[in-house]
Amino acid sequence: MSNTQDLLKVKLEQLQCHFTWGPQKKNIDLDEMKQRLEDSIQPGVTYKAKCYNHLAFVNCLQGNCEEAIQNLKEAEKILRENHEEEFDERIIITYGNYAWVYYHMGQLTEAQSYLDKLERVCKQFPDASRYTAMVSEVYGEKGWSLLKSSSQYYEEANECFKKALEEDLDNIEWNLGHAIVLSRLETFSGTAESHVPSQSMKQFRRVLELDPDHGEAMVLLALKLQQSNQSEEAMELVEKGLQKSPNLPHVHGYAAKYYRLKGDMEKAVELLKKTLEIRPHSAFLHHQIGVCYRNKLMPLSRNPLSEIPGKLAFQQRAELIDLCKDHFKKAFESRPLTFIRAQLDFAKICSLNGEYQNVEEIYSNLLRLEDLRPEYKQAICLEAGLFELHHKKSESNAITHFLEGMKINYNSTEKKRCRNNLKSVVERQLRRNSRDCKAHGVLGLMHQLDGEKREAVESFEKALELEPDNEEYLSALSLEVNSDCPNQSEDER
Template sequence: MSNIVKKSLMDRLLKLQCHFTWGLLGEDVDIDNVEERLNDQIEYLQDALKHRMYNLLAYLKHLKGDHEKAMIQLQKAEEHIQRSNISEDTDVRTVMYANFAWVFYHQNQFNKSFTYAEKVETIIKQYESPPKKNTLLLDIYGEQGWTYLSFTGKYYKWAAECFEKALELDPEDPELNSGYAMAVYRMESFSCSSNTENKSFLLLKRAVDLNPRDTVVKVLLALKCLDMKNYNQGAMLIKQALQEQRESPYVLRYVAKFYRKNKQINEAIARLQEAVRLTPTSITVHYELAKCYKYLIKMPTDDNKQQNDENIANAIFHSEKAVELNRLSVGAHILLAQVYMKANEHEKAKEEFNKTLTMNGIDSEQKQELHFYWALHLKHLRRSESGAVRHFKEVIDIQNPTWFRETAIKELERLEETMRLGSHN
């Protein structure tokens, strides 16, 4: 094939809406971890969405340079669409055919790539009139939104924007309302800002009203109720979710998070132990278990030594496992550093602290969090007031208006007053 014809094909491919043109960067994720999550979703989440997961798995195989396996995933997506009860008012093949065109291009099968690019263009022409065009755009925005939501936290804002565009076309669509509510909820959960809004509460409530059978959204609403000090409403939603979908690892992990945030740690651990049996390589489950056991670590005494040692061992095991499962997860590294600090494993904590600070992808809020807990560690366990002062100042020097910064200012004032009084004695 001549370079001119090849360039012409590339120009056509770049105009297609699919995973290859949505700006998904391999360096932003632990690809193995995302693949693991998607395979769990294929096993446990509703059947109608599986073609989307196969599409994303195909793109992940492309990022690994394995286009034969990428083609297998796209074939699974096509088989799933053919046997599924998907509405005839929509055409979910558009993104999939565009992915086919890109994979054939990377396999140097240019004629087949042309064929699939033409298939996409033919479908688009069939949907040129305004009502039909909106239907096609709904599919594309929806799949793009779910893709961003499945990739990594950096993409949650883009996911929310896609769902917003889709909901402008169909405000009553239950699935799109669920996706938008989940994206906004995750953005709020990731924020350490002291002024975080609770926009997701009404969005989650609306999503549950439109689709009461969506138990994952129901437990997210329960968590948001807890954030807003409405325990009774949250507990009622948790009870409903467990009655409706007791064997879902996704429901179990969010139920456990509800219990942990309400300081019902043993109940949280019990739910997470059920979830880890279903999804043993889930970073989220190990991360939540580590948080629970970290909470249980106390100052050692003769009375609690054996139990405390077990809690330390479990906290270290699960936090190290979370890091092993996703080495690019800054949150998992921060948790591991915190666990080492609380276990008074000073050298390991220091090594993890320094390593995490230099990780790609660490943002200013996460740097504040790291310096904040390192300052507390130096203050309380190492009795190093000067070291604590230095790291509280590091938190404050980062101008983000977070809880960590507000608390660091108060801690620093108390420390400096203590040190001033001590110098006069």
């Protein structure tokens, strides 16, 4: 790399644009992201400029730099035509992306020309740096980019939308993004937002104050109201949302989820299949259809006749299993790095059908993934442990997975379930054999992770009575004992 390139890259890394916001090739599913962004650039969809900006980033990562430049030209054209008064605020990200794409193409003079343009734009803003200005449009578009990339960035996206709204309180685009990310954070049991799940409802109502005909806000608010048993208003909003946005596939998808949760599987599947004709590769739609078929499968699986070949229930069960597997697989094939839930759902159906090799392959792949939300890491450990316990009948492997879930320092429902299952297994082992050294040691580790020092010491001491030379328990006991004496010097210990 030449000295000129080095100096240019230092400048580029100071920019605020998709290339400096975190999610890169290793932790997003590029093909699926590209498909979603292309689906978003359809008639009737607003805010297309940000989609073209994001699409340019994805195309560049895939090596399609000429296509990326065309995306940016479209974004710039939209901003000039539709946002003339605020063009300079909104063009900052597009110019930054231009500079990065030309850099990747080796066209350094062109890259520098866009840095020069940014410098001229940023001089208008009193708090700007040389090449960027943290205005609401930058915060807002960064929020959308992070929101679309992966769930591990939701907290950061939420902060971006809050910053954007500080400067532009009535912006529909930023209010909608803030509502959506709040709604998603509320579904994760370890987040602060999950303890006050009404935040997103207020935010969706704010969007509807600003735009009473916003179909997406209507159906998303309906889903939150449904969770709060406010069914009458929820139903009205779904019907109105479908009426106001008859051509928006994501509105139909969310409406279908509402009908599924309401128990109307036929209506849900009908809507989802109709929408799938428009977006045949949608991971979300395939997953929702799979969940609908799973809801039909579960009561049938409890029917003893479903286990007898030749019976109608047996045939129905087999058909539903195939449908679940097909749709869950299509949901995660394009999103192996980010659609964790679809993979866990697929594994459970395979377990139900005795396809243990498929299950082991899924869990093996998932356990190797990094850069995941802690709830997902814990969910993977939990489900892998339950599979080992109930299907493979391996208590030792189950214990390993449950412990790994507990070691992730994050309080969630999944962590509690890992702990409860671990405790049940160990207590069962001790009832069978009160002198089970490993069981006492595991119990000590569990107490240690819970911060229960006295109980941890007692368990490790019992384990060492039975196996005095066990280095793992000696080390763990020493750690617990010494942690009670923080003021002692090393010599005193």
